[in-house]
Amino acid sequence: MSTPWPPIGHEKVDWVPSGRPTVGLRAEPLRAVVFEAAVPPLIHDSSPAPSAEVAALAEDASLELTRFDATLGGEVAAFAPLLLRSEAVASSRIENLTATARSVFTAELGDERKRNATLIAANTRAMSAAIDLADDLTRASVLTMHATLMASDARHTPGALRDEQVWIGRSSSSPVGAEFVAPVSSRVPALLDDCLAFARRDDLPVLVQTAVTHAQFETIHPFTDGNGRTGRSLTQAMLRSKGVTRSVTVPVSAGLLTDVDAYHRALTAYRAGELDPIVRLTAEASLRAVANARRLVDDLHDVRASWTTRVTARSDSSVWRLLDLLVHQPVVDAATAASRLSLAPSNVYPLLRRLVESGVLKQKAEYKLGTIWRADEVLSALDAFAARSGRRGEATALS
Template sequence: MRPPYTLTDKILSLVASISEKIGEINAHHLYKPTTELRKKNRIKTIQSSLEIEGNTLTEEQITALLDNKRIIAPLKDIQEVQNAIEVYERLKQFNPSSIKDLEKAHAILMKDLIDKAGKLRTSNVGIVKGSKVEHIAPDGSMVRGLMNDLFRYVKEDPELNLIKSCVFHYEFEFIHPFLDGNGRMGRLWQTLILMQQYPVFEYLPVESLIKKNQKEYYNKLSESDKKGNSTPFIEFMMAIILEALQQVLLAQNHNLSTKDRILIFKEKMQNERFSRKDYLQHFKNISAPTASRDLKWAVEQKILEKYGEQRLTEYQFIG
């Protein structure tokens, strides 16, 4: 059975805008950022998703752990980060339609943090915020059946993946299938559903925008609970996804270094020869002198081979 939600005008408008942005990203070959940017975005994702759950580690400390350096911090926080690093590195190994894979991912994410990591709960739980019970999760005896229904929706329903991922995220938080770690798992699995169709989501730090809008994130989960459908949460998450995609395009225009631009262009051109004009058409927001400096740098670094002079100059990536 399909989970309850309504496709509002706002959702349909967001779908159109997101599709447009993904088209732009694909056209500019930005769906696979350079190694350096991938690492930065992965660190942002891990730091933000865990900070929402109370983890204290900074981006600098997470970078140190990624580089196998020692840091001084609470052991629990270090364990959480090490687990998250491992699960995100193995993201492509998980099938978003498989409950077994969900349990495997949870076992990695919550290793040495809780007793029943990777096991769906069979006991009853309530979510407490401060002194107030925020949400009574479904009875433990219902969890397996509810999760089977949810995964059947993910696997078989013809709904758009963009919407499906948001519905899954909300329903997962509502069911609260594990004793702990549900927030970070819900965000992780939405990413996994999205990246099956849109590779850009593997390294898109959506979690950092959720962290910035954390109060509204919880408010929309609560509003959806009260309404008995995920529509308010879908609208919120789709707006977050759109903003994250806009940031990718903005970064291309304003924040990329010479090296970033050259490596992105290498992904596009492979072994084909090209001119400075071709380079400028790809990076529309840089000037002709900047393009010349980029190409000169790449030649000096032996990344590019240069052929011809002045207007007839062409370039080709080495190796």
């Protein structure tokens, strides 16, 4: 049985409506009402103690994450960006932001026509920023993650803590009767600093510490939007800073996608003082993510092997390096390919043409982007990874 964890408290707060009209509704009444806002406990000196069963599961999952990171060996440099992008896509899907792999890669080349794909591309950049800041788990680093994530969202202030009340559920115009009402904004800076002080400790089991940090962060809800995606970026930064992963981003969010309702129930249980649900869910999500990521890597190896049988060239031809690039960057324009291969653009076109003729690539003129080339077999493997993430019972076996 787990040791009790301090539950959140509550405080009564006056809600004074703005009086502004709400979408599709008449103006809010100006009569002040009272609601209850959460008062999370300070946790920086607390020691979480889940049940023995859940603690053992978390330790197994932590070791499995480390094992997967190590098994990629010399392929780490190539697979790391692809796995990071897969985590960003999965984290976005939890917020109901979905897009095909093709749309996301095209957005990264500058196509802004599909909003979801553009937001997911921003989430990829936020994940990357989180990894770069893994050794600096402070308020400043979290603000940088959020600023990167929300840079193109004019409705919110990127990289700034909220100065207004936020809540989840029921009415969009009032926190009265909401499922969860976050702490008042004046409490946010101290609560966030306390949460990150807990995250920096080096005397706790890492996956337990990571799960608790994430749940506490989501309870604080420090931003007006982007809390979930920023919090999951922080999770990846913690795994890297603690040495659980050293080179790759294991798509843990993909594991959470198997049961998003359970994820939200675990956060609710945490706020009531129960540790086991969020720790168990994080551990199980990590195990599912590793199994799913291994299958993705195997699928991509198969794709690359099939290309070798279709392409004929001298052993020193740059076409082989282009094939290696396409496994991990399956949508390119000529400038991107040339830059990544350190070739002049004029020398890339013949290589791209050869791969179109071999059936490896398809070519298309995109609005405002010019001509792009895509490797559909890689994109299909990535979409299959995303589909497995959202189905119960898939990708659970360890190998």
